[in-house]
Amino acid sequence: MGLDGMEVIAIIVVIGLFIVVLKQFGIWEPLSLEDDDSTDSDLELSMVRHQPEGLEQLQAQTQFTRKELQSLYRGFKNECPSGLVDEETFKTIYSQFFPQGDATTYAHFLFNAFDMDRNGSIRFEDFVIGLSVLLRGSVTEKLRWAFNLYDINKDGYITKEEMLAIITSIYDMMGRYTLPSVRDDSPFEHVEKFFQKMDRNRDGVVTIDEFIETCQKDENIMASMQLFENVI
Amino acid sequence: MAAGVATWLPFARAAAVGWLPLAKKTMPKPPVDNTSRSDEILYVNVSGVRFQTWKNTLDRYPDTLLGSSEKEFFYNEDTQEYFFDRDPEMFRHILNFYRTGKLHYPRHECIQAFDEELAFYGIVPEIIGDCCMEEYRDRKKENQERLAEDTEANEASDAPLPPHSTSRERLWRAFENPHTSTMALVFYYVTGFFIAVSVIANVVETVPCRPPKGSVKDLPCGEKYQLAFFCMDTACVLIFTFEYLMRLFAAPSRCKFMRSVMSVIDVVAIMPYYIGLVMPENEDVSGAFVTLRVFRVFRIFKFSRHSQGLRILGYTLKSCASELGFLLFSLTMAIIIFATVMFYAEKGTKGSTFTSIPASFWYTIVTMTTLGLVKLDSVLQKHWSQVYHQNFIRLKVRLARIRMAKKGTTNAFLQYKEDRDRDSDSTALCVKNRSAFEHQHHHLLHCLEKTTNHEFTDEMNYSELCMTESVGFRTSRSTSLSSQQGAQNNSTGCCPRRARRRAAMRLANSTVSVSRGSVQELDTLHIKTTSIPPQTRSSLNAQADDLKLNCGEQDFTAAIISIPTPPANTPDESLPPSPAPIPGILRNTRATAYTHDTVKISSL
16 A cells, blocks of 8 residues: 555554544453453352341340341341341441431441441341440440440550540531531540540540449430430 | 331331430430331232232332232221222232332333322332333333324324314315315326426436437437426326315314425425526526436325324334434444555555545445444344443433432421421420331431431521522631631531521511521621620630530621520520620520530530
């Protein structure tokens, strides 16, 4: 054809651009072997199932009656047929209750509080044991649960940073449109108040004993602990 | 709300225990739940077919018939079951929706019957799952189009005319429904005949006839029998013109008629003749004139008045216009790309037919069509609609659904708060018909409000606040206050509006009317008080050691003088007595006005 060098280059460039455009539209994808592997691993993940312990064992571990456990499991199984709740699903579910704000951070902390064996997913046992503490447990147990929630790294101490993270996530759930507007230092002030109240020996951390002791002295907190008893 | 949310609500409420140690205010009382706790099996009899399901299953969707107390109307005491006199086949799908959370559309069912069942059971079609949504929409569109055609056909019915119709109306009806009178029928057939004659004449004109004596070259018949063809053309055009004018006269709405497709085709079909008549025998323009004669072929479209099938073809093309458009676009793109490549590839060679890019268009088009691109475009079309629906429509639908759900929840909660504010003492008596689920959810949101000591509001109120905020901020900027104090100004600047609203509600004073005016005074007072030397401010600060909002507050309390003070019926928080009388009074007022706001006063 008698092409010059420049023309060859130009043609190659045009063809290359054409291929790029096709790829952009997703019309032509280069074959790769990894695709098969990834689909296999997807299949594997969805086949992981978890069966809960027997009804009697759960009855022993929690304060729920047999019927309540049955009802709870039916609801749980309907939502999560695989028997496990992963963090993303949990965040999605929890966010539905707070449409105005962003509940994902708080849901993350909540997830860690429920997932006791820290394996990244909540099983039915975790779920029901957590619920049992929250709804049927003694005040001390509930306070212990709350402490466990605030103590992000589960080292037995609540630091100011941990508290700030928790409180910021709670304020996030309020969203933008609030009366009055949430100021940037609102969470910080809240943390300061909390520590002023709870941190007896002013060492900058709150231990479980300080926490339980202070809460037991506060009538408001003690009175409100009974609020959610008849949820189920 | 979305599927399964009702199942998780108890869990979300239980998790609210985590907020209790942090709460700034006392938590509200939970709603009274009188329903029985234990789950039971319900029997639903639909035209003889008995279904059984857990009560909880149906309670998942409290705003449908089966999930609310509306089903009690169908309860049969004798047989202890709920009886519905509806289609059991459809009910199966409805019940599966409750069980699985996804509503599926059965393909073999009639779309209208399905819609009616959904309407009966109180389920909105928007929640059909993504898997069946496309099919549902397509069928629905199809059905609507068919209905529209039916109504159109019904309108153009053979019903007898009203007795006192003018000749114009009769004429129009004769044109639209030719089989109503014999005259109309005759006219109909005559015009049809002449359309055919005209089209055939156009075609035959160009056929080469035997040359006349004394010439060797073949002539097209049009030039040989020029007079004959001209006469035929004239006759046809006369008939068409007459018909067009008659239609124009008879049309009930002339503008609408002139804009309609058929009228445009009529005009385009007869214009070339008239243009040719008035055109001078000029060599330059005759070329253009010849091109105009091409439009005579549009006469064939006049047949669509005579043939139902042609009209249907037109509708079909119109309905898939978007897909065709995309197809055309993609073909054009491919043509341009290939033509450009070919042109530049052949540029150097001598004697190449690709003298320019448009010249290589033709080559590309021919090659692509010969290679059976028709097959490709049918494949493209199928996948196009799938992909289009997948990426755009589904996404839009999903986003719209989410937005609607969020808005619905927010509005319901704000409504609940308004009701609560209005009758703060009475408990559950005057609430509107709200499901237990909603009550519990609102209680949860209320707990969150009390934890953070902020209240939810909607966008409207918030933007109103921003306006008043900006007013306050502008004045404070003139001072040398720190940004933090400025921010504090703003936040308390939000309050007067709310406080005034509360005052208006409680006292039925027209405090609200003062709002705009007092904002002005707020400005002036701001400027006045900020001129106070710092030490005075700090001395006031020393008094208010449990009040964090020092400077800003002080400025702000001065501004409240302008508001008519509501009577101090709300308990005053225990504040330390201040030296100067004026700030003291102001602080009182402030305290009564802002029972809901001040973080600082409450004991944590």
